[in-house]
Amino acid sequence: MRYLPLSDQNRAEMLGSVGVASVDDLFADIPAAAKAKAKFDLSNTMSEMEVERVLSAVAAKNLNASQAPSFLGAGNYRHHTPASLDYIIQRGEFLTAYTPYQPEISQGTLQAIYEFQTQVALITGMEVANASMYDGATACAEAATMACRVTKRAKVLVSGSVHPHYRDVTATALRFMDMNIECLAPDPVGIEDLIGRVGPDLACVIVQTPGFFGHLNDYTALAEACHAAGALLVICVAEPVSLGLLKSPGAMGADIVVGDGQSIATPTCFGGPGVGLFTTREKFIRQMPGRLAGETVDENGRRGWVLTLSTREQHIRREKATSNICTNSGLIALAFSVHMTLLGEAGFRRLAELNHAHAALLADKLEALKGVKILPTAFFNEFAVQLSKPAAPVVEALAKRNILGGIPVSRFYPTYPELENILLLTATEMNTEADIDILVNALKEVLS
Amino acid sequence: MINTITTSGHRALQIEQPLIFELDTGGSTAVDLPAAPKVRTRLGDLRSDKPIGLPGLSEPEVVRHYTRLSQKNYSIDTGFYPLGSCTMKHNPRLNEKMARLPGFADIHPYQPQSTAQGAYELIDTLAHWLKTLTGMPAVAMSPAAGAHGELCGLMCIRTAHEANGQGARKLVLVPESAHGTNPATAALCGYRVESIPATALGRVDINAMRAKLSSDVAAVMITNPNTCGLFETECIEIAQAVHAAGAYFYMDGANFNALVGRVRIADLGVDAMHINLHKTFSTPHGGGGPGAGPTVLSAALAAFVPVPFVVRGANGFSVVEHAGTGAAQKSFGRMKGFQGQFGVFVRALSYILAMGVDGLRQASGDAVLNANYLRVKLSAELTPAFDGICMHEVVFDDSFLKNTGVSTLDVAKALIDEGFHPMTMYFPLVVHGALLMEPTETESKATLDQFIASLLALARKAKQGDQAEWFKGSPRLAPRRRLDEIQAARKPVLRWRKADVNVAVTKQAAE
Structure with a gap:
């Protein structure tokens, strides 16, 4: 098998060093009752050209957007991908690196994350962004639970303008944390009253711009009403290209802005992987979920970057962490950042x-x-x-x-x-x- | 001490690269776009012409910027990456090529189902492999990563308990050797967490676990092979005890790569287990993600699977998208946007088809052989934390460094200068000063021998005495010396700002 470097001679020598007769002997700890008895009814190894043949035939069963004019969106958008973008993210030093836990040999990834954090903060008009979440919907759920932590309140109001997946994923997360959520009916005409519903029991109000039905709303007055009631305003952005032309959520007074960077980062890819964008105000950074890259210096005083404030995260704080997220959307965040850099x-x-x-x-x-x-x-x-x-x-x-x-x-x-x-x-x-x-x-x- | 050898600050192939914001040439772009059609705009009063602050660069500048950044990274393409519990194996480029076929990359999750039959077939085929390899009857495909798969499993478990009138169960038991995501996940699912101690043999103390089992326990989460690289030999007894107490058995499948083609997970008594496609099935880690964490489920939990899921009917495939009706009557709901990590599915299936079931079985065998080879050879100077054969990874404690003044961290940093990525350090928590190494099956014997020679030499050097200072100065040859992580956390600078602005905000954040 072409991905396995050990030769039979290597295996024999190594088994000799280990002091066992066969590879099967290395699995002696496994109870006989659980050892696979019969061969699995699955195919055997294939050459590269066979795999290409099989998968190309499956791909050909789909109508793709290069074959048909496509007007689809709803949180997943088809934009042009510059050729240099795909080249850069396929460089092995980015593609095949792990999370940058060893900063001395991960400065490339760390500097790119720091640039990504800055770009996301700039376009949303916010102060700080994290290194990414899975997607817009899970970022929205994380925003809701963070708002509950910050305000010590347990109720969230979701506007009918919010993408139904963002709403549903948030509802799932809150239900299992025994928090309350009120979701307003879908609002295709754009007439719902949110300000009238803001009260002292709310942790946050979640809205979206452009809304799921396309409406553009200025949420400045809503932000003021939320703040007067001690609640946070969460604004979702499912199409970040819009931020090139529109008043930013930060300028409206949002406390947390989340979204999905897919439209700038990757082709539509049947909806995944995307990249969750997560931004907030500097005063809330210790309540944020997810990784953060920060600037520092090395022993020689040279500027460099490290992952920081990790006492919020699961590998240090375990059940008291701000989130359970570990793997995030690193490469898609890089793609987002490269495309933003290309665009300027x-x-x-x-x-x-x-x-x-x-x-x-x-x-x-x-x-x-x-x-x-x-x-x-x-x-x-x-x-x-x-x-x-x-x-x-x-x-x-x-x-x-x-x-x-x-x-x-x-x-x-x-x-x-x-x-x-x-x-x-x-x-x-x-x-x-x-x-x-x-x-x-x-x-x-x-x-x- | 700043580099004074060269006037530029560069050192041959190690080139210092400013931030993109510091390279701004003002108004440039690397993307030329056609002119927009002349139309009446419909932006209401939401249009903003205020500057955003993004830098403008040309294409050659951008390509050079990222190429230079990439050269400051260690990667599996460039070298040995024995990070325990992370499974850094070779990522075949065939997978990337397949994921970029327009029929997979240029399709939309909400195009008519009749026009996306290939996409549903791909998801269904991957699901079939995962179910067959584990012997489990169902799989939830939408979780985005390992921790998300854990959450999926626990959400199924809590929903099942509530459906069975057992909603009062509020406790999840987790071994103290567990990855941090396990307790964090249980907390997100509304559970309290108690830990189970380990035995001196590095396994779950089954008697301690039995003592904690009660009508309050909803689930027990156990990683197998565990984070010490050992198979939980009493796994079946654990599952029986858990079930006898009315709880469910969650097996953390982060280390499934040791078992593929050799163990049927269903026969261990497992109710739910996530599979990290980015570890076991070789989709790239990408500097932190994305991954995918499909979660296989037992018959007891299958009905609670999250939406969406693909079903096969007489007229082809369709997708069930809404909980509470039809096939998703008991589904706990949605936990991820759209159809899950489709692009990762394509890569994983490309790898699976290339390997085949025979290749996958050979891979788990070679992974375990490579780990045991490291264990035996490194034991010449290092101290294994546990006796006997290990699975796909091996853990050493730091007793070989006793009285040397050299720490696990120092050895790891010295390995960087030797051209290797360090092993996982100080994890699992149950092993003092742990050095956890996972070679994977895609490393040659020659690479392992080189690594062994370097690590043994470093251990001998540490044991010579009076070497602590030398070790603490490592690494010396990397793009950066050790970085000040305390300063980074104490005065967080999390984004670039124009110089004058940055000072004020940093001050404010520190206050």
Whole structure:
């Protein structure tokens, strides 16, 4: 087997050194009752070309976005990946390194994390960011539990603007910690009243911008109301490209900002792995979950970086840790950081402008259609539309025409019949005007 | 003492590299984009034109920046990485190539299910391998990493207890040798934690465990092979005692790589076990992640599996996405966005297919052989913490360093200058000054012999006496000498700021 360097001669010599007759003798501690008796009914070793053949055939069963115009989003976005980005993250020194516990020989990873933390803090308008969580949904759950720790309160309010996966994962986490959560109904029209619900029992209010249905909201007044009640405001950002163009959550007064960096870091990859972004105010750093890289000096006084404040973490604090997270999303955080570095301020703004322009162009063309109503008046690169008929069969009909034409909201909210006709559409820099015309013309036919 | 040998501060291939923020050339970008179509913008009053503060660099500058950073890292591609409990094995590039097929990389988790049949098939095929290799009837695929898989298992356990009228059970027992994620996970699941002592043979003290079992115990979490690198020989008896007390048996599968193809986990009496795809099935660690932690479940727990999960029907595959109805009637809910770590699944299946069941069995055998070879050869100077054969990793204590003034940490730092990544240090906690080494099956005998020669020489040097100062000065040849971790924690500087701003904020954070 090509991944195993020991030759039979090596094995024989080594068994001799160890003083046993066979490899099986090394497994003598295993009870006979648990030893695998019969051979497993699974395939044997394959050459590289055989594996490629098998997996390529499986991949070919999927309709991928390079074969069909795609307008899908809902927290997972298709953006262009610069060639140098994939080259850099495939360098073995990044790809095949472990967590940087030995700082003298991990300065590359540590400096990259420090740069990542700074970039994430800058674009969210926050003071500090950690080295990453698994994804946006788990980062949101961590924000809720951190808010409970900080405020010593046990109730969380979730807006109907929040991505249903973020909401569900947060609800799961809080339920098992015996905390309370109130989730408001999905809010496609953007009319819910949050300020009126803020009270002295709340640990935090969780909102999202751009919202799940595409609305853009300024949460400055909500932040003030939360702070007056001693609660924190958590703002989720599922599409961080929006931060190139929009008022930052930090500027609105958020105490914790979480999100998913997938859209900037990686292709859509069927939804994972992403990278959870987690930021907060400096005064809360000792309550933060996750790893942190910090600046220091070595014995010669030279600047360097280490993992720091690890007394918050499970390997030191065990059951009193701020989280159980160990493995995070390191390589995807690096990809996020490399892409942000490639873009720079000018490129990041231009990318955001381009996304919004394509979405606005799509909206302009859709507004000319009968049976389509765009719900948000302000949006970034994604918006909900109300159709004249149920959205799920419309999407199926579009798929038959080789178009990935949005996501029926009913797939997230099957128990809300009033959402049955709502379709979620996204346009990024990847959707050309020709793509947009294909979708609009097909939609016109399907709806007629 | 700053380097004064060169005017640049660089030392040949070791090149000092500033932060990207210090390289800012103002307004540059490495990404050229087409012009935006002229349209009416619809941003309401949320548009912001305030500067963000991101640096601008050209493509050659960015590529050089990260290439230079990469050269300051140790990695499995460049050398031996015997970190115990971390399983740093070779990461085949075939896996990366497969994960980048457009049919896997360029698909969306919410495209119509009829257009994603290959994705569901891939998840189902990987699930089939994991279930067959463990003999377990069900697997939850969505956990994102090992600790997340532990959480999945305990959430299934708590939900099962509540469904059976046993919700009052509030205690989880964890051996004192356990990885920190075990107690941290139990706490996140609403449980109190009590620890079980180890015997002098490095195993769970089954009598001490029995004494703690009661109607208050929800689960016992045991790592097997344990963090001392030893198989829990009384595992089946432990499972029987746990079940007799009405509790569930969680086996931490971080070390499953020692058992693949040789032990059927189901026959050990396990109710739940996570599998670290990034360890056992060789998906890259990436400097900290991502991983994936699918959790196999017994028949008693299978109904509580989190959503989403893939099911096979007459018309192909579909995915169950909502708890509380149909096949997910008893599901505890959702714990991860979308479909789990799909990109990691592709890499793991690529590795599994390449190895095959025969190759996987050979791999666990070679991993255990390599660890035992280290154990025997290093015992010439080092002191093994436990007698007898070990599994995939071996632990030494620091008694060989007694009265030398040299610590486990010092030996580890000296190994850096020898060109090796240090072993895991001071873990497990039950071994004094532990040095935990896991060679994995992808290291050659020649590499092991080199490592053994270096480590034995260092041990002999320490034992000579009067060498403490030399050891404390290690490493000398790495890109950095030892770093001041106390200062880093006392005055945390967690991000770059323009010089004048940084001083004020650092002061504030320190107060």
